[in-house]
Amino acid sequence: MLLWAGAGIGGLVLLGALALWFHYGTQVFFEMIRTGFAACF
Template sequence: MAIALAACRNPAYLNRMVQPISTRSELVTAPQGRVASAILWGAAGIGGLALLAAAALWFHYGTAVFFEMITAGIAACF
């Protein structure tokens, strides 16, 4: 009943209100394929290097010294 009353009083207003603000393609925009791929590969490379460095320190210094170095590094940050 409220819709019928609004349509009778001002149909132009009601028609404008029921229109979508934007289409689905405008709301969901995918990033460029090459840029997204480069960011993904860069992040994977940095993560791999950090893991490789941690493994190298582990094997070179042993577990006790490795954990002491990590603890000292975290303490130096704070």
């Protein structure tokens, strides 16, 4: 059950990432990831 929940959440995250990629384009997508990663550290 926990494995299915994790797979479902992972699928939603992947789907959201792809939606952002198609909406904003590659350059903005990677810039957002880089900024978020820099904010964590």
